[in-house]
Amino acid sequence: xxxxxxxxxxxxxxxxxxxxxxxxxxxxxxxxxxxxxxxxxxxxxxxxxxxxxxxxxxxxxxxxxxxxxxxxxxxxxxxxxxxxxxxxxxxxxxxxxxxxxxxxxxxxxxxxxxxxxxxxxxxxxxxxxxxxxxxxxxxxxxxxxxxxxxxxxxxxxxxxxxxxxxxxxxxxxxxxxxxxxxxxxxxxxxxxxxxxxxxxxxxxxxxxxxxxxxxxxxxxxxxxxxxxxxxxxxxxxxxxxxxxxxxxxxxxxxxxxxxxxxxxxxxxxxxxxxxxxxxxxxxxxxxxxxxxxxxxxxxxxx
Numbered sequence: 001x002x003x004x005x006x007x008x009x010x011x012x013x014x015x016x017x018x019x020x021x022x023x024x025x026x027x028x029x030x031x032x033x034x035x036x037x038x039x040x041x042x043x044x045x046x047x048x049x050x051x052x053x054x055x056x057x058x059x060x061x062x063x064x065x066x067x068x069x070x071x072x073x074x075x076x077x078x079x080x081x082x083x084x085x086x087x088x089x090x091x092x093x094x095x096x097x098x099x100x101x102x103x104x105x106x107x108x109x110x111x112x113x114x115x116x117x118x119x120x121x122x123x124x125x126x127x128x129x130x131x132x133x134x135x136x137x138x139x140x141x142x143x144x145x146x147x148x149x150x151x152x153x154x155x156x157x158x159x160x161x162x163x164x165x166x167x168x169x170x171x172x173x174x175x176x177x178x179x180x181x182x183x184x185x186x187x188x189x190x191x192x193x194x195x196x197x198x199x200x201x202x203x204x205x206x207x208x209x210x211x212x213x214x215x216x217x218x219x220x221x222x223x224x225x226x227x228x229x230x231x232x233x234x235x236x237x238x239x240x241x242x243x244x245x246x247x248x249x250x251x252x253x254x255x256x257x258x259x260x261x262x263x264x265x266x267x268x269x270x271x272x273x274x275x276x277x278x279x280x281x282x283x284x285x286x287x288x289x290x291x292x293x294x295x296x297x298x299x300x301x302x
Contacts, residue, residue: 012065050076066094167209213248
């Protein structure tokens with residue numbers, strides 16, 4: 001019988017995940033599954049719990065939270081096995097839930113539980129990044145540098161908002177208060193790109209920030225990452241881009257450049273603030289190395 005380790009981040013979704021735990025137990029009991037449910041108590045603990053669950057032989061790890069919770073569990077998985085010995089499933093109750101959304105996971109808790117138990121597993125790509133030779137992380141969805149990273153920092157200052165509204169308000173605050181251009185030297189599959197920019201996004205999935213279609217052509221099983229970066233724009237120019245990013249029609253804009261790549265290195269003498277799957281990693285970085293790991297993770301989806 002399949003054994004499930006359900007890892008709940010009780011603060012995800014402004015506390016929604018904690019309230020979801022009882023409903024999840026009810027559905028899993030009704031479907032007569034073998035499971036153990038545990039709640040995390042501090043940031044980073046889901047990594048350790050995932051590592052222990054792999055060692056104990058659980059077949060499926062279930063992330064109950066948002067993209068950050070999934071991010072931690074994937075890092076626990078990858079540090080404990082090759083990603084193919086244990087499956088990952090998601091019950092999305094976080095603030096953004098972008099990784100779940102692009103993989104057709106229902107947002108209704110009961111339906112998501114049924115997908116966990118009855119859905120199909122498929123192999124998807126994940127990314128790996130190294131920051132200033134000190135931080136190593138895997139990521140499932142996106143890495144954002146500059147505007148992206150600063151928006152995630154601002155989002156943490158808005159405790160009462162969730163979803164797209166949270167990131168939209170954080171975006172407005174970033175544009176008018178803290179956004180600054182930075183100069184980059186990028187190596188993209190051996191090709192050098194040098195320019196000043198406001199934002200660099202490296203995407204495995206199509207969307208981030210609760211609904212911004214940052215990389216509308218991205219596929220999570222094509223063995224490639226989608227790189228999207230901007231020219232330097234005025235405040236008004238950034239605001240005019242927001243509807244395009246929401247609809248995924250920005251790739252044709254002359255201020256936007258995009259490429260697909262397997263390996264990307266970004267260096268800057270300017271500070272680079274960044275996130276991975278919505279998680280802020282360290283402070284200002286100066287060198288980021290990113291690569292795709294094709295078809296590495298078994299993901300249960302709808």
